Amino acid sequence: MLAPTSRVTLASGNGARSDRLRKYLEKVKQASLRAGQIVRRMRNFIRPNAASIAEVDANLLVTEIVEFLRPEIQRSGVEVSLDLATPGAIIRADAIQIQQVLINLTQNALQAMSSYPPSERRLALRTSIRADSVQFDVIDSGPGFTATDSELLFAPFHTTKPDGLGIGLAICRSIVEQHQGTIWIGSSVGQGAKLSFALPLATQNDACRHDQSHCVCR
Numbered sequence: 001m002l003a004p005t006s007r008v009t010l011a012s013g014n015g016a017r018s019d020r021l022r023k024y025l026e027k028v029k030q031a032s033l034r035a036g037q038i039v040r041r042m043r044n045f046i047r048p049n050a051a052s053i054a055e056v057d058a059n060l061l062v063t064e065i066v067e068f069l070r071p072e073i074q075r076s077g078v079e080v081s082l083d084l085a086t087p088g089a090i091i092r093a094d095a096i097q098i099q100q101v102l103i104n105l106t107q108n109a110l111q112a113m114s115s116y117p118p119s120e121r122r123l124a125l126r127t128s129i130r131a132d133s134v135q136f137d138v139i140d141s142g143p144g145f146t147a148t149d150s151e152l153l154f155a156p157f158h159t160t161k162p163d164g165l166g167i168g169l170a171i172c173r174s175i176v177e178q179h180q181g182t183i184w185i186g187s188s189v190g191q192g193a194k195l196s197f198a199l200p201l202a203t204q205n206d207a208c209r210h211d212q213s214h215c216v217c218r
Contacts, residue, residue, distance in 0.1 A: 056095045062136070077121055078110055082124075088129065089127050093199060101172045101183075109138055122140070124139040134200075141192045145185055179200075
């Protein structure tokens with residue numbers, strides 16, 4: 001029904017309304033293309049092909065996944081804040097794979113806060129430059145994790161969800177480590193969860209290509 005209705009409205013030439021509809025349809029198109037790219041890249045991760053490595057802006061990766069998840073964020077009633085690094089947070093990476101990590105961590109955070117009152121659901125996404133790397137943080141106001149959880153959560157097939165498969169964080173760790181990065185948990189029970197990962201700055205990846213034949217940035 002959306003497409004026929006849209007064509008009628010656009011054909012009617014109803015000025016401002018047509019302009020708003022064109023912008024909306026463009027956003028729908030871009031979201032659909034991004035979703036298709038993510039699915040294709042994750043299929044490639046399951047059936048490995050050459051990674052699509054390029055220099056990418058860490059801040060752009062974060063802002064794009066927030067827009068991609070905007071409907072889910074709104075349904076969850078979560079207040080989202082962004083705290084992004086100053087320009088220069090450039091990494092060499094497969095952008096879609098890193099965005100899949102961010103999407104997984106963000107969706108986990110949204111689900112973790114689902115039993116909390118809407119006024120207490122807060123999510124912060126941060127990027128920062130730390131020496132020779134870019135750090136990504138996904139911080140929620142949910143129940144947090146125990147010290148025991150910190151390592152178990154990344155183990156294959158371990159899950160805290162009744163219907164979970166326990167492969168999400170294991171895949172996240174594999175993607176991050178293939179990019180010569182590290183991922184970790186920093187939280188305590190009742191104080192929210194903070195999941196972080198760090199990836200080398202583009203200049204560090206340039207050096208890595210000469211030193212490590214297995215480096216994903218080649």
